[in-house]
Amino acid sequence: MRFDVITIFPDFFAPLKLSLIGKAQEKGTLDLHVHDLRDWTDDPRRTVDDSPYGGGAGMVMRLDIWAKALQAVAQMSSSAMSDSARPSQLDIPNGASEQGGEDRRILMIPTPSGRRLTQDWAQELAAAKQLVFACGRYEGIDSRFATYAQRQSDFEVQEFSLGDYVLNGGESATMVLIEAVARLVPEVIGNEASLVEESHGNNGLLEYSVFTRPWTFAELEPPAWLKSGDHALVDYWRHREALERTWLRRPDLLAPSGKAFEALTI
Numbered sequence: 001m002r003f004d005v006i007t008i009f010p011d012f013f014a015p016l017k018l019s020l021i022g023k024a025q026e027k028g029t030l031d032l033h034v035h036d037l038r039d040w041t042d043d044p045r046r047t048v049d050d051s052p053y054g055g056g057a058g059m060v061m062r063l064d065i066w067a068k069a070l071q072a073v074a075q076m077s078s079s080a081m082s083d084s085a086r087p088s089q090l091d092i093p094n095g096a097s098e099q100g101g102e103d104r105r106i107l108m109i110p111t112p113s114g115r116r117l118t119q120d121w122a123q124e125l126a127a128a129k130q131l132v133f134a135c136g137r138y139e140g141i142d143s144r145f146a147t148y149a150q151r152q153s154d155f156e157v158q159e160f161s162l163g164d165y166v167l168n169g170g171e172s173a174t175m176v177l178i179e180a181v182a183r184l185v186p187e188v189i190g191n192e193a194s195l196v197e198e199s200h201g202n203n204g205l206l207e208y209s210v211f212t213r214p215w216t217f218a219e220l221e222p223p224a225w226l227k228s229g230d231h232a233l234v235d236y237w238r239h240r241e242a243l244e245r246t247w248l249r250r251p252d253l254l255a256p257s258g259k260a261f262e263a264l265t266i
């Protein structure tokens with residue numbers, strides 16, 4: 001899977017060389033490219049913004065610069081992907097190519113007014129072929145950009161938000177989305193079973209509590225049934241505990257409209 005990030009702060013993404021996501025890039029499972037928006041400016045000051053029409057505070061990022069950046073990234077990435085990534089994907093039986101959606105190329109625009117990122121959406125995005133991120137700063141990118149991209153590029157366009165609070169720019173939100181999606185791409189995480197049981201995983205409940213040695217510390221002990229050696233009993237209590245934690249901490253997930261409603265009837 002390929003990620004392209006367009007930003008005025010390319011250094012922001014250096015941490016993606018670390019950890020599992022860095023390893024996945026070395027293996028070739030993930031292909032991450034960070035582009036400096038200022039490469040597509042044409043004045044010595046490398047200006048990317050201007051004052052808003054109609055007046056008001058702050059600056060707005062220019063549509064013409066973003067359009068050039070997007071066209072360039074679209075072009076360089078589509079030729080790169082047709083060179084290498086393509087044939088190997090076709091060779092793999094039961095790969096993403098069977099699940100549909102493997103050819104999706106999506107322009108992701110981080111904005112507090114976008115669609116809220118959820119685990120379900122991250123799962124869906126993990127099957128895409130390419131995600132391109134347009135990281136805005138200041139008061140944001142000229143609002144025509146999404147429409148422009150929809151009309152003039154090969155990309156499907158999605159505006160996403162992490163939640164109801166405001167960040168200074170899309171960079172940190174993009175890091176979050178890349179991490180949430182990348183770990184769902186097959187072979188990025190070593191132990192895929194850990195994806196199933198974790199919070200917001202398949203049954204929609206919060207994760208049950210976990211414990212390791214020492215058994216007693218500062219008079220604190222795990223629940224006794226963890227020592228029973230009876231797997232069915234342990235599964236039963238873990239499920240109960242996950243339900244209890246969800247009920248106490250996130251009752252919204254158990255509402256009829258919530259993700260874990262089904263878990264109540266198991």
Ligand code: 6GU
Pocket residue numbers: 109110111112114160161162163164165166167168169170173174
């Ligand atoms: Cl995606 N961008 C910005 N700038 N602020 C946010 C956000 C995104 N999600 C929550 N707040």
